[in-house]
Amino acid sequence: MKKIITFGELLARFSTIDSDRIKQSNHLKVDFGGAEANVASSLAQFGEKVDFISRVPKNDLTEKALMSLKQFGVNTENILFGGDRLGLYFYEKGEVYRSSKVIYDRSHSSMATIKKDAINWDVIFKDADWFHWTGITPALSKACADTTFIALQKAKERGIKISGDYNLRKNLWNWGKSHTEIMPELLQFCDIMSGIHPNIDITKQDATKHDFKKAGDEMLEKYPNCKLIVFTSRGSYSASHNTWSGTIYDGKNVYTSFKYDITHMIDRVGGGDSFMAALIYALRNYEDLQYVVEFAAAASTLKHLTKGDTNICTVQEVEELIQNKSGLIQR
Amino acid sequence: MKKIITFGELLARFSTIDSDRIKQSNHLKVDFGGAEANVASSLAQFGEKVDFISRVPKNDLTEKALMSLKQFGVNTENILFGGDRLGLYFYEKGEVYRSSKVIYDRSHSSMATIKKDAINWDVIFKDADWFHWTGITPALSKACADTTFIALQKAKERGIKISGDYNLRKNLWNWGKSHTEIMPELLQFCDIMSGIHPNIDITKQDATKHDFKKAGDEMLEKYPNCKLIVFTSRGSYSASHNTWSGTIYDGKNVYTSFKYDITHMIDRVGGGDSFMAALIYALRNYEDLQYVVEFAAAASTLKHLTKGDTNICTVQEVEELIQNKSGLIQR
Amino acid sequence: MKKIITFGELLARFSTIDSDRIKQSNHLKVDFGGAEANVASSLAQFGEKVDFISRVPKNDLTEKALMSLKQFGVNTENILFGGDRLGLYFYEKGEVYRSSKVIYDRSHSSMATIKKDAINWDVIFKDADWFHWTGITPALSKACADTTFIALQKAKERGIKISGDYNLRKNLWNWGKSHTEIMPELLQFCDIMSGIHPNIDITKQDATKHDFKKAGDEMLEKYPNCKLIVFTSRGSYSASHNTWSGTIYDGKNVYTSFKYDITHMIDRVGGGDSFMAALIYALRNYEDLQYVVEFAAAASTLKHLTKGDTNICTVQEVEELIQNKSGLIQR
Amino acid sequence: MKKIITFGELLARFSTIDSDRIKQSNHLKVDFGGAEANVASSLAQFGEKVDFISRVPKNDLTEKALMSLKQFGVNTENILFGGDRLGLYFYEKGEVYRSSKVIYDRSHSSMATIKKDAINWDVIFKDADWFHWTGITPALSKACADTTFIALQKAKERGIKISGDYNLRKNLWNWGKSHTEIMPELLQFCDIMSGIHPNIDITKQDATKHDFKKAGDEMLEKYPNCKLIVFTSRGSYSASHNTWSGTIYDGKNVYTSFKYDITHMIDRVGGGDSFMAALIYALRNYEDLQYVVEFAAAASTLKHLTKGDTNICTVQEVEELIQNKSGLIQR
Amino acid sequence: MKKIITFGELLARFSTIDSDRIKQSNHLKVDFGGAEANVASSLAQFGEKVDFISRVPKNDLTEKALMSLKQFGVNTENILFGGDRLGLYFYEKGEVYRSSKVIYDRSHSSMATIKKDAINWDVIFKDADWFHWTGITPALSKACADTTFIALQKAKERGIKISGDYNLRKNLWNWGKSHTEIMPELLQFCDIMSGIHPNIDITKQDATKHDFKKAGDEMLEKYPNCKLIVFTSRGSYSASHNTWSGTIYDGKNVYTSFKYDITHMIDRVGGGDSFMAALIYALRNYEDLQYVVEFAAAASTLKHLTKGDTNICTVQEVEELIQNKSGLIQR
């Protein structure tokens, strides 16, 4: 089977231990992630061939980040070296009424300062049949937005399937243009998009009652190239207790997954990324769209119960969860 | 603004890691606290000027304890040095049906063996407008009770506002007198008191249904100098799940806060202290008594979700919780 | 009082830290257990004299395992040395929808390769009045099954009371015979047995509604030597939330304990073993069978809230839980 | 073989991690020791039957301390319960020019407040043939000095062999008498004593060049009951580098061990105690006094290379070191 | 006594645990430092009043950094808030032949992007009598160089004593000018300077044999305002073994300290800073220049034996080391 390409910023994550606050922390746990790298890592564990494309500085922290990707089976050989620094973020896990906190330290990163022609997409897209990107990359800098546009053009020319995740982080968009100015022209290329829609509040506890069909139809009208609209719904009872489900719409039917009741949250970072990874895998390997959304929801539920940015789970583990919703011991 | 004085014993706390029992523990986490020090640390983080007054031995463990207070901005320059030992306690966190356990090792401490005239209150109370004490101090020894009495007299003479927290720990009162013999004469000085009342069982799960007005009136009659009665209500579903709210009574109206449902407890030690600290801050900075009690309850809810004796939170974080009761991620 | 003998395999357990997955783990926590060793450790902490009998290799890991038993007061002097290796298992704690995982690495262990005449039961059973075994031992190898049979014969000859725990682990039974071929002849010796019955599904959330009397009568008919049938019922809401209760049947009455709602599971491994240990203790020390089952259920609830294979609790702590079902702080 | 009795204070030790200073430490490692408990633990690991006698409070920290002794095989059943607190000390390991630091917090301990008739020595000395004590015990309080005197009398009456370790800690002797007033009458009972002598400076780097014969003769003259004088010599190049050797004198010959060059110190606490334990074991099991002192020096060298108060080593490991002075890998 | 001002960048340091390499590290230790902050922290622990001046972003990582300074007693109230990010560095400790590695990630920091008029030196220098700066600050950016120049002018106008540490890090100087272009005009203001001189190779193992008088005279000629030239000499036998000593020259005599043989290095970062801090303290408190250099060398030797950027030691500990060069246990 051909390979999947994901493109975005590679981030080092420094998390506090257990439920410590940053102000209490004399040690930090080091993980690596970033939305598109997370998708790559999860897909590689599902058995797909994946290339992750980014730009990183040459130092031992980067080397550790690449080792982290390589251990999951992601190919890192086409990553560019250059620039000053790896993007970082500091993460303090919330508990019940105490919100999780993220301190981003990703400005001036090697990725943000990429040159728009730096990547040789012709080499990268050889043997590829899928390209995944997110709205975080064009948020980083004009050069990142331009590079994304070029990548999407090249991918479309080659008939590569394109999935995009809106992944809105308003406070990242500060290079001069707003997301509403840039995203539409990029989303035009998508075959599959994880959307945002003004009438869908995915953080409501009863999000699954939304009229996804109506919203989906409006989005398909706006983006006629798109064949599949994706929503994830998170009911935030507290920082420790969420519900989680997914919905997809193919222009005809709305498919909504089982709603998982995540009563003891372990780590919600990367939850949406793990959903997208599992969705891509499922679309490539299963016909039944209901099963596809169940697979994506189950896989990403496991992510919420796993520390770090990366969803550490196999296809078999996802299938077992779909079969058996309670967490029995296995011995 | 003038400064706040808190007075009491400084304690080292040795806690087991996670949910380990003491009998399993080969490592212990070191924190520092004590009811009055906790109030000081929290007030300093809210931006108040605070002096903590105590008596401590001269050694590196004490030095670490003082560093812990200083990092939060508490002034420690008026603490007395002398005596043999720092009070300690060992703490094993409970889980669901397994109760938390505290082993006190504070007898013969430098604080307990203070001389009643040792502290120069005239120096300490200069530039102060608030004095906070708790019922733990007079419980420690006759000298501590006498010193507290002297402090209260001096404070009253200077027109300093006085808040007192009954903070009953029956097994500490073993120097010859019972709390019912000593506390009334000390409470007479209080402008604000966190009370205990025979008809109010604050550990009932429906504590907020109590007749706080009736109880408050009885207390105000007994302590005519007092203007404000304070109650905290803890509904103990299990060691891992409590509800928490506060109530204040000013002789006219009962103000009860939102009842927080703390479904995944992190550390309840210092919960009452954090309530008192936030109450003092709020009384100094807000007019509306309903907001005052909401501020105190929200702040102390955050304490229950933070490890250690000290409430690590800012005014802004408390205000955010008051606005938004669920713990969303912030990035 | 005379001593209790338990017999089985001693296991080293390597667990991941917190909620880490094995694939994420660069450190593992070392504990020691095994069903019968767990029963011994718990009984010794309750104040009983207990000998644990097993076969172990001669090396420092074994030495550490024996130190672990000795610290609880278990006598290890009659353990045999020999063979190649200590049985091991790797344990990854589940969370909510993510199941716990056990990787057994106990084949070819010193215990499994025991010679059937290796143990001098006459020496061991001197001064003993109780023998406890489980269905795990005959599952390990033919020699283990034979040794168990010999032990049961010797115990019966001496009038020693015998308790057996079916403890079915189907994937351990792979030396040629199935548990249905071997267990009946071993269970014939039991005075007390923790049973399995085709009509009792103890993992149902409403398990306590089963007809334990009918099932118990059928078992007593099949095993006429038996006087007491034991069931534990686990309602698995998720890997983090179980209910737990016990039921015993003496041929006349069914005694079912309080059903504990374990909302935040710490470690369920050894839950059944701690129930059996507490049951044995209670049968030796209390008359009232209702209190016996309450004691066993309360003790084993504490095990679910304690890390490791061993139930670290005292008789006093169990009694306090029976009295007071919520987990208040004790100071 | 008959059993050995050691008597003294059981201490909890809280050490900083690695080379951290107390002022930097947010976690502390918990070990248990005390000079006489250390001797007991080491002897039990050598295979001797040992009883440790002390007085301790009833709480879970004590329970952990007893578990620590029991894991090594020390019998703790004759330890008295009573009093307020377990003696503690805080330990900061030195490095090169930075000295190790000990903060004692052992005043008012259960041991120090023992009643002089509290211990039933007749029961304890049954089946015993050796009694070991140190000069730390009489330093703690008058009651401790009196109890030691009574124990020595009782032991002498029963013909039990007595070993005593001067173990001078000047700052512990503050109950009213100095060590020079109390120690001589206690030392009169000793068959073997680890001595101090005004002309022997055991911390000199060339200590082994002392005239041990002359010093020993003077001591034997002063204590005619004594048969063996023991010296340990520590050459302190730095906190990280010491030399270590032992010398014994039987009134005829001086036997000095190999001088070990401990170039990378791990933990010197308990070094002298491990020497005494190994000496006692060797005197009971070997004839050749040169081998006895070699055994004691080798064993205690291993202690300097092992963390904690306790010497974790077997007879076989000591013998291997005597044979082979370099530390090759064993596989 | 009046206060001391130090000015420079505050850095977060993320170090690997023990001797792990960055590529192996899943956890990092968090400390805070920077050359001038280190000088401030050490001086505060010696009992001096110190203000640290810098510019930092507003987030919880900064807050933790300020807490770290405040715990030592440094006043942080005049630090400016603004800009994007706190400077960071990653530190991997070397061992013997494996060099220590530093990855700087301090570009675009809040300090580097300071406006040259941002600091109100008139307020800061009130009640100050000493100003300390290093060559790292002008290396960061033109604005930093300009700000340093302004500060030096203002300090000189007020008659404040000025000490400067050349502290050359060639790879930091990349904003357009080289250190040889900028440093001379800044050094003109210094009363005391820690110098570099082409003929003095301070990393030679026999550095103390240099002709410090000749070099010093040349420097005093070039910088006529200067009264004292400071050199530190490090003999690098390996990453684990250095020698360390200091030399000062007052235009008349060369004073060289004892040469410390640091056979087991703990952490050399901040070694030079701790020397400068102790030198400043000693110049303010002692007359004898030989004692001054001994004090500075002894204090900074302790820094090499203490983890983190900060020298955690008291005046008393330094004096004890001057008296007694070996690291005996203190109890």
Added chain:
Amino acid sequence: MKKIITFGELLARFSTIDSDRIKQSNHLKVDFGGAEANVASSLAQFGEKVDFISRVPKNDLTEKALMSLKQFGVNTENILFGGDRLGLYFYEKGEVYRSSKVIYDRSHSSMATIKKDAINWDVIFKDADWFHWTGITPALSKACADTTFIALQKAKERGIKISGDYNLRKNLWNWGKSHTEIMPELLQFCDIMSGIHPNIDITKQDATKHDFKKAGDEMLEKYPNCKLIVFTSRGSYSASHNTWSGTIYDGKNVYTSFKYDITHMIDRVGGGDSFMAALIYALRNYEDLQYVVEFAAAASTLKHLTKGDTNICTVQEVEELIQNKSGLIQR
């Protein structure tokens, strides 16, 4: 360039933390290694293409082991799955006079129970030009010895260069034949062999003074296919202090490297493997045999200063050490 194949057992290593003994360890560090896997990991980090061939069971511990190899860039796709268990060993680091201890638990491993025809060498050797094996593999079982023989035959047929490391572990050879019976026929295939010779004691502190030429000539005569004989010399001053150097002989000249003085050992496991890896790299990339042996000695010196089985170093770091023998800080 073509790829390198290494073949052997993959081992999980459980090491005690710091200098703890196994008997003290409640946590163990998990690493993965095995002689041939170590060679593969090091070569991959030097930039070579490497395949590691082995047989492993299917479980998450294995998966973690493979992730460990993949992170360094080793290809694991040709590893066979099957059998019961992964080989393990427990490692306790020695200190000075206390020897390191290894407890092997590798019997009955998936590798030991391989079928001799299980591996398809024709596929594996495609695109390969180098095969590396060690004497550990034929020691494990007859099947392993047979498989090694087949591999060597196949490699020789294809003209693949063969390097073998005698790597004698006498206590592993217990399947019926001794190493002297099996090794000679396997060594016949070697182009390069790391030898043992009766007259060369490589653990002598003056090993480099041996007559390597005479020994080498005898070995070349016995194994005429061989072109290069390799020796490593370890001078064991203590478990914490070794010297280390290498010698190669090509039938004409003896090339001996610089002798490294490893005064503070971090981890000597894998020292020989890292030498072989670096030697293979150097033989493929450099002409000068003196440089080859310097490269191998320098690289493996870094391994002794790095925790774990794997040599975490790059070509650049090795070259820097060859240039500069002391470990200066790099910033």
